[in-house]
Amino acid sequence: MGKASIILIAIVLFVIITFLYWKITRGFGEKEYGKKMWENWGTRTFYWTGALFISGGITVLLIYLLKWGNVLAF
Numbered sequence: 315m316g317k318a319s320i321i322l323i324a325i326v327l328f329v330i331i332t333f334l335y336w337k338i339t340r341g342f343g344e345k346e347y348g349k350k351m352w353e354n355w356g357t358r359t360f361y362w363t364g365a366l367f368i369s370g371g372i373t374v375l376l377i378y379l380l381k382w383g384n385v386l387a388f
Contacts, residue, residue: 320388324377331376332369339365 343361344352351357380386 317388320377320386323380323386324373327376328369328373331372332365335365335369 339361347357377386381388
């Protein structure tokens with residue numbers, strides 16, 4: 315596998331994990347902060363910062379596990 319395909323796999327994993335995180339936690343975030351606070355950009359920025367960090371961490375973990383399991387070779 316070339317570097318381009320590994321980068322593509324990492325990007326696809328990141329997007330899928332971010333989407334799943336958003337689908338699972340969207341309602342919770344809105345309920346937790348309230349409708350009025352949720353419309354505030356500061357609250358959403360805090361939410362998306364956490365979402366991107368969590369998605370990035372899970373993506374790195376999955377890439378490491380795929381490398382450890384000899385599914386990816388780089």
